[in-house]
Amino acid sequence: MSDASVLNDDLQGPAVRAPVPAPLQTVPSSAAVLLSRIAFGLLAIVALLALVIGLALWQKVNGMQEQLARQSADALAQSLEARTLARQAQEVVRDTAARLALTETRVGEVALQRAQLEELMQSLSRSRDENLVVDIESAVRLALQQAQVTGNVQPLLAALKAGDLRIARAAQPRLAPLQRAMQHDADRLRSSASADNGEALQKLDELMRGIDELPPLNAVATRGDGLNSWQPEPIPADAPWWQRFLLMVQAEARSLLRVGRIERPEAVLLTPDQTFFLRENLKLKLLNARLALLSRQIDTARNELANVSASINRYFDPASRRVQAAATLLQQLQAQMKTSEPPRIDETLAALATAAAGR
Numbered sequence: 001m002s003d004a005s006v007l008n009d010d011l012q013g014p015a016v017r018a019p020v021p022a023p024l025q026t027v028p029s030s031a032a033v034l035l036s037r038i039a040f041g042l043l044a045i046v047a048l049l050a051l052v053i054g055l056a057l058w059q060k061v062n063g064m065q066e067q068l069a070r071q072s073a074d075a076l077a078q079s080l081e082a083r084t085l086a087r088q089a090q091e092v093v094r095d096t097a098a099r100l101a102l103t104e105t106r107v108g109e110v111a112l113q114r115a116q117l118e119e120l121m122q123s124l125s126r127s128r129d130e131n132l133v134v135d136i137e138s139a140v141r142l143a144l145q146q147a148q149v150t151g152n153v154q155p156l157l158a159a160l161k162a163g164d165l166r167i168a169r170a171a172q173p174r175l176a177p178l179q180r181a182m183q184h185d186a187d188r189l190r191s192s193a194s195a196d197n198g199e200a201l202q203k204l205d206e207l208m209r210g211i212d213e214l215p216p217l218n219a220v221a222t223r224g225d226g227l228n229s230w231q232p233e234p235i236p237a238d239a240p241w242w243q244r245f246l247l248m249v250q251a252e253a254r255s256l257l258r259v260g261r262i263e264r265p266e267a268v269l270l271t272p273d274q275t276f277f278l279r280e281n282l283k284l285k286l287l288n289a290r291l292a293l294l295s296r297q298i299d300t301a302r303n304e305l306a307n308v309s310a311s312i313n314r315y316f317d318p319a320s321r322r323v324q325a326a327a328t329l330l331q332q333l334q335a336q337m338k339t340s341e342p343p344r345i346d347e348t349l350a351a352l353a354t355a356a357a358g359r
Contacts, residue, residue, distance in 0.1 A: 130356070132170055133178070136163040137352045140182075140345065147343045153189050156343055160186040174355070181351035189343055200293055200336055203329050207308075208286045211279050214316045214323050218270055270315065278315055282308055293337070302337050305330055 143159035160182045167179045239247070270278065289304035309330040316323045 128170070132166060132175070133352060133355045136166065136178075137356065139163065140348060140352070144343065144345060153343050156345070157186055157189055160189075160345070160348065178348070178351040178355045181347040185345040185348045189345075200333055201290060203333055204286055204290045204293070207326060207329055208283050210322060210326055211282050211286070214279075214312065214326060215320050216270060216275050216278075216315055217317050275315075278311070282311055285311075298337050302334060305334050305337070309334070 139159045140156075140163060143156040147153050147156040164179055164182050164186070167175045167182075285304045285308045289301040289308070292298075292300035292304065309327065312323060312326055312330070318324070318327075
């Protein structure tokens with residue numbers, strides 16, 4: 001039975017209500033009390049939960065407020081610090097701008113001084129280079145004249161080498177073409193001075209070694225086996241006495257008398273001492289030809305070789321193989337020693353003219 005029916009029954013009155021037994025009337029009141037207690041308990045629980053939630057929300061809001069307060073305080077402090085830093089930055093910027101202006105002024109002054117210093121250095125360098133070029137040109141031309149007069153290229157090579165060393169010490173890129181030209185001319189002079197001399201020097205040494213073995217024209221002729229052609233033939237042992245006597249007389253006559261044609265009496269009349277000095281004189285002439293060849297005096301060497309060739313043909317036996325070999329060597333040397341043109345260093349002279357003109 002619900003509460004509404006109970007209220008309706010109460011309003012109808014005692015006349016209309018039917019009589020109810022006493023035990024049945026106690027049951028609804030106890031149920032209502034139980035329900036009311038449950039409802040009160042639920043309300044109490046709900047109120048407790050609401051209180052707990054409210055306390056939690058209040059603590060959370062309080063924490064948020066404290067955090068906001070701290071953040072606002074930190075933001076205020078940071079803003080104050082930022083203002084201070086901004087003020088300092090402005091002061092630094094002003095100071096930096098002033099220093100930059102001063103630095104630019106000093107840089108301008110340094111640039112002007114550097115330009116003036118570079119101009120001065122270039123002027124000094126040009127003057128030094130011009131003096132160096134003049135000195136090298138005078139030394140090279142003097143050595144060239146000496147080489148053309150004497151035929152010896154060694155002073156010219158020394159002058160070119162000295163100029164190359166001076167340019168290398170100067171370390172000027174403007175003089176690099178002159179240095180290369182001097183090196184090319186020096187290499188060409190060395191190759192031309194030593195290309196034809198090696199074989200000629202060997203042949204001269206061979207001639208000097210073979211002078212002592214050349215047979216003179218007045219020497220006793222020998223056969224190919226080394227026997228004297230004027231030596232008498234051996235006497236046979238089984239020959240009769242008169243034949244042996246005739247052979248002995250013939251041998252004595254041959255040893256005492258020789259008949260022959262003398263075309264050059266000065267060669268036949270040479271004594272052994274004169275033959276010795278003749279050989280030594282020929283060696284000296286060959287040595288002079290060697291020195292003339294080394295000093296590039298070709299004409300002198302050719303004259304000495306011509307004198308040696310004439311002496312060999314006059315005083316030594318032309319039928320000897322050694323004399324013929326020596327004459328062949330002399331002809332080869334005379335043909336090999338051609339008169340060469342004077343030394344030239346056109347590339348170096350052109351480079352000197354270019355460097356002196358300042359191009």
